Every structure is written in C-alpha cells, then in structure tokens.
Amino acid sequence: xxxxxxxxxxxxxxxxxxxxxxxxxxxxxxxxxxxxxxxxxxxxxxxxxxxxxxxxxxxxxxxxxxxxxxxxxxxxxxxxxxxxxxxxxxxxxxxxxxxxxxxxxxxxxxxxxxxxxxxxxxxxxxxxxxxxxxxxxxxxxxxxxxxxxxxxxxxxxxxxxxxxxxxxxxxxxxxxxxxxxxxxxxxxxxxxxxxxxxxxxxxxxxxxxxxxxxxxxxxxxxxxxxxxxxxxxxxxxxxxxxxxxxxx
Numbered sequence: 369x370x371x372x373x374x375x376x377x378x379x380x381x382x383x384x385x386x387x388x389x390x391x392x393x394x395x396x397x398x399x400x401x402x403x404x405x406x407x408x409x410x411x412x413x414x415x416x417x418x419x420x421x422x423x424x425x426x427x428x429x430x431x432x433x434x435x436x437x438x439x440x441x442x443x444x445x446x447x448x449x450x451x452x453x454x455x456x457x458x459x460x461x462x463x464x465x466x467x468x469x470x471x472x473x474x475x476x477x478x479x480x481x482x483x484x485x486x487x488x489x490x491x492x493x494x495x496x497x498x499x500x501x502x503x504x505x506x507x508x509x510x511x512x513x514x515x516x517x518x519x520x521x522x523x524x525x526x527x528x529x530x531x532x533x534x535x536x537x538x539x540x541x542x543x544x545x546x547x548x549x550x551x552x553x554x555x556x557x558x559x560x561x562x563x564x565x566x567x568x569x570x571x572x573x574x575x576x577x578x579x580x581x582x583x584x585x586x587x588x589x590x591x592x593x594x595x596x597x598x599x600x601x602x603x604x605x606x607x608x609x610x611x612x613x614x615x616x
Contacts, residue, residue: 395461396446444493444605447597449477458497462517465510469496469578476594482558487587488565491601502571502581504539507547511537511567515553522556530556537567545571550588564588568599572606582606 446452455471472493478484516535523530535553542548549567554560568584582605584598 388576394400444472444474444600446474448603451475461521462514464513467494467496467500469494480557485591488563489586489590489598490554490596491598492583492585493605496579499579504541504547506522507539507549508537511549511551515551519554523560526556528556528560530554530560
C-alpha cells in the first residue's frame, strides 16, 4: 500500500479530533455548586397598637355633710313640763310653704288648756336650707297659709268644719330682721273658738348656708311673764353655738 502523504494524515487527525467529544473534567475539578440563596429574614412582628389610656374614674363624691339642724336641735331648750315636736318641710298641713329644712316646736305645759295662763303659748324654729328672703309681706303669706292649713287639718280630724277665710295675718317690721305678726284665726283644737295671737319673729343666720326663723307665739292677752319665758327659750337657742359634727 503506498504511503499517504503527511498532509493527508494531518487532515484526518484534525477531523477526528474535531468530532471527538470534549473531555470531561474530573469530579474535583467541576465548578462549585452555587451557594444556597439565604431565606428571607422574617418580617418583624408589627408593634402592638397602644390602647388609648383610659381616663381615671372620678373619685366618688363625698356624702353631703349632715345639716347642722340635728346638732342645733339638741340646744333648743325644753323646759321642764314642756313638750316638743319636730317636722320636716314641706309641712303636711301647709305644703305651700316653699322651704326645705325642719320645724322645731316647744309647747308650754298648758298649750291646749283653754283659760290657762300659758294657753296656746309655744315657740317655733324654722331651720332652713339656703338663705330665703323674708319680708313683712312674705311672712303674711307664710303665716296665713300656715295657720289656715293647721286649723283646717285639725278641724278635719275632729269632724269640725273650719273656714279657711277665718284666718287673717298682718305683719309689721320691728327692727333689723325682727317682725311682729297679728294673727286672727280659730282654735280647732278646742271647738273652733276664736283665737287671736301675737307672733314675735326674728331671722338669723347661725351657720353658713342656713337660715333660722325664731317665733314666739302667745295669745294677745297673754301675761308678760308668759311671753318672757318664750323669749328666753328662743334666746338660749339663738345664742347657742352649733355642736361640732363627728368626723372620721
């Protein structure tokens, strides 16, 4: 077989080399695997929405201070043999009187004994909340309603018919905060007999926020010593100091 030329051998080798697959690099020479993608960082938890601060509940209001009435009532004298009564406004027999407070009464021993020296002689103290204004005209209206209501109510209990028109009141000033009332009415406690009264009135302000009305009541013809005893009861009460209230 004749020898091939060298150039032909080179061509064949070049063709064979071009057709051969590329050599596979050894395992340790392979490209490194890509680094794993890091997991996304967890999202921070949302901060809690602060709740609006609740306004503190207001402290409960302290209980109202007791009225000085009960303390002063203890110093309204009760002479030996006298009787007493305490009523609350509005008065049951005279609800038209526009006041709040109490009425304290002290009755002479023979209050309802017609013909006795101290017949229908007694004292009253109105212990009132606030500072109602009193004038002669105001007392005329108040005492007219008071005695009308008192006698009509008492007559009803005794099956007596009492005419409200039988009560008349006239009041005149006697000095600063002093008045005198002349009352014409009937005594429904004693068969509706005619009854004429004189009422000496004094208005005072014993403690803050209250007003007191003192009244000495006796028949027009009552002896001076009877009126003096009534005025002494009122003077003692008027000049007394309120007893201290008990605190915690």
